[in-house]
Amino acid sequence: MPWPAKLLGRTVVVKFGGNAMVDPALHRTFAQDVVELWQAGLRPVVVHGGGPQISALLDRLGLESRFEAGLRVTTPETMDVVRMVLTGRVQRELVGAINAHGPFAVGLSGEDAHTMTAVRRPAWVEGRAVDIGLVGDVVAVDAGVIGSLLEQGRIPVVSPVARGEDGQVYNVNADLAASALAVALGADRLVVMTDVEGLYADWPHSTEVIGRLTAGELDVLLPGLASGMLPKMEGCLRAVRAGVPKAQVIDGRTPHALLRGVFTENAPGTTVVPDDGPAGDRTAR
Ligand SMILES: Nc1ncnc2c1ncn2[C@@H]1O[C@H](COP(=O)(O)OP(=O)(O)O)[C@@H](O)[C@H]1O
Numbered sequence: 001m002p003w004p005a006k007l008l009g010r011t012v013v014v015k016f017g018g019n020a021m022v023d024p025a026l027h028r029t030f031a032q033d034v035v036e037l038w039q040a041g042l043r044p045v046v047v048h049g050g051g052p053q054i055s056a057l058l059d060r061l062g063l064e065s066r067f068e069a070g071l072r073v074t075t076p077e078t079m080d081v082v083r084m085v086l087t088g089r090v091q092r093e094l095v096g097a098i099n100a101h102g103p104f105a106v107g108l109s110g111e112d113a114h115t116m117t118a119v120r121r122p123a124w125v126e127g128r129a130v131d132i133g134l135v136g137d138v139v140a141v142d143a144g145v146i147g148s149l150l151e152q153g154r155i156p157v158v159s160p161v162a163r164g165e166d167g168q169v170y171n172v173n174a175d176l177a178a179s180a181l182a183v184a185l186g187a188d189r190l191v192v193m194t195d196v197e198g199l200y201a202d203w204p205h206s207t208e209v210i211g212r213l214t215a216g217e218l219d220v221l222l223p224g225l226a227s228g229m230l231p232k233m234e235g236c237l238r239a240v241r242a243g244v245p246k247a248q249v250i251d252g253r254t255p256h257a258l259l260r261g262v263f264t265e266n267a268p269g270t271t272v273v274p275d276d277g278p279a280g281d282r283t284a285r
């Protein structure tokens with residue numbers, strides 16, 4: 001595969017979704033791809049999810065999992081489990097998988113060194129604000145620690161948990177955390193890996209993928225989107241609107257999807273570009 005010279009030294013924020021993570025073989029090829037990006041001269045930063053893993057532990061503990069507009073309703077008890085699973089387990093597993101290739105990955109939580117500061121946010125359901133507890137929206141990023149790690153040639157692996165100015169710990173949707181980091185780091189690309197081929201035009205009735213769309217086109221579609229796709233596409237839109245030149249949603253179930261997604265011109269999946277970028281081509285692939 002050709003390595004475009006224009007990507008050398010550029011930061012790529014990769015969000016690895018919890019649903020794409022459930023297969024151990026895919027976990028290994030993902031780690032290998034991240035290391036290959038690094039070896040090719042890019043600066044990958046990984047933000048991981050872990051929704052299904054959190055739900056599984058909540059279930060074992062006899063606690064309910066409930067979502068509003070794709071966001072988990074988070075009680076203080078749920079928050080303990082979220083932190084335990086994301087920072088204590090999922091992040092550790094990813095760091096381990098990457099470090100099987102060398103001393104690259106360093107794990108941190110958005111709480112560490114005030115990397116991510118969040119404020120409590122509601123979920124918007126049918127135009128109404130619904131209280132969903134300790135769910136945060138990132139309002140400030142201190143990218144200092146991540147920047148130093150990148151300078152040292154490390155691969156940061158970040159858990160989507162944030163500190164609030166009020167001293168609370170907040171559960172942040174991983175897509176939105178990745179988006180906020182991509183903006184703060186001045187990343188060249190946001191790549192969101194999930195368990196579908198991309199944004200389906202008419203889900204759940206058809207699996208026709210929207211190949212490419214502009215921020216303006218996405219803005220129009222956003223209110224009609226459901227469940228997990230809503231924060232994903234909101235994250236892509238926020239990133240592109242705040243200066244990230246390209247955001248992609250790709251199928252993490254395909255082996256080596258990350259390398260293909262980053263290094264091919266017309267990568268499979270859905271690509272979001274700024275309004276003044278190449279004209280939106282909604283051709284299905
Ligand atoms: N328009 C859509 N296109 C594709 N998937 C959609 C759409 N609307 C909702 N979904 C759902 O969103 C899911 C992906 O989000 P989510 O389960 O949160 O994944 P992840 O763990 O990768 O964040 C898909 O598996 C699908 O069920």
Ligand SMILES: CC(=O)N[C@@H](CCC(=O)OP(=O)(O)O)C(=O)O
Pocket residue numbers: 016017018019048049050051052054070071072082135136160171172173174175228
């Ligand atoms: C507020 C909120 O919903 N937080 C998510 C954080 C993990 C996540 O986003 O994981 P995926 O990317 O695998 O969905 C949750 O509790 O499930």
